[in-house]
Amino acid sequence: xxxxxxxxxxxxxxxxxxxxxxxxxxxxxxxxxxxxxxxxxxxxxxxxxxxxxxxxxxxxxxxxxxxxxxxxxxxxxxxxxxxxxxxxxxxxxxxxxxxxxxxxxxxxxxxxx
Amino acid sequence: xxxxxxxxxxxxxxxxxxxxxxxxxxxxxxxxxxxxxxxxxxxxxxxxxxxxxxxxxxxxxxxxxxxxxxxxxxxxxxxxxxxxxxxxxxxxxxxxxxxxxxxxxxxxxxxx
Numbered sequence: 001x002x003x004x005x006x007x008x009x010x011x012x013x014x015x016x017x018x019x020x021x022x023x024x025x026x027x028x029x030x031x032x033x034x035x036x037x038x039x040x041x042x043x044x045x046x047x048x049x050x051x052x053x054x055x056x057x058x059x060x061x062x063x064x065x066x067x068x069x070x071x072x073x074x075x076x077x078x079x080x081x082x083x084x085x086x087x088x089x090x091x092x093x094x095x096x097x098x099x100x101x102x103x104x105x106x107x108x109x110x111x112x113x
Numbered sequence: 114x115x116x117x118x119x120x121x122x123x124x125x126x127x128x129x130x131x132x133x134x135x136x137x138x139x140x141x142x143x144x145x146x147x148x149x150x151x152x153x154x155x156x157x158x159x160x161x162x163x164x165x166x167x168x169x170x171x172x173x174x175x176x177x178x179x180x181x182x183x184x185x186x187x188x189x190x191x192x193x194x195x196x197x198x199x200x201x202x203x204x205x206x207x208x209x210x211x212x213x214x215x216x217x218x219x220x221x222x223x224x225x
């Protein structure tokens with residue numbers, strides 16, 4: 001069993017829709033939960049992070065962590081064609097200078113104009 | 114501009130040849146990583162280095178080698194022993210915070 005599971009999609013939505021992206025995980029030691037956005041043939045860029053449980057909002061993006069269910073979500077409101085990308089969830093235990101990051105397989109999102 | 118550079122962007126090699134992928138960072142980060150990304154799969158850790166002159170195998174190190182002679186540089190060699198070398202390779206470094214990881218633009222390696 002992979003430590004982080006993510007539905008690969010693809011997910012296709014009309015412009016303006018609310019998008020929900022999700023990951024599940026198995027290791028209760030994870031403390032940091034990140035979402036990366038990766039455009040085609042580019043390196044991933046950090047979109048948001050959350051420490052432990054709870055919600056975090058940044059503009060049109062909201063990250064949620066439910067540690068009791070080992071489930072994390074990223075919501076995108078008023079989705080735009082420029083949001084079309086692959087979204088990777090990642091997690092880490094937070095052990096200082098070296099930190100192993102565990103990645104989901106990525107969900108490919110297409111927002112249609 | 115601070116960041117991570119990888120070169121070249123695209124690389125083509127014949128089977129049986131070793132090839133070295135470049136990774137340079139000017140972020141003054143100690144920890145650096147190499148990942149491999151295949152379609153439909155997450156990032157898989159090849160090697161990591163916490164400090165100069167030190168590096169450790171990741172989850173899929175077989176057929177790869179690295180060096181870390183300078184803080185800024187962490188080159189990856191894909192050897193002929195790597196059975197399926199065609200992939201997208203990403204170099205990363207870690208910032209001060211435990212959630213911070215910065216990626217380079219990647220190198221697409223094609224071996225025929």
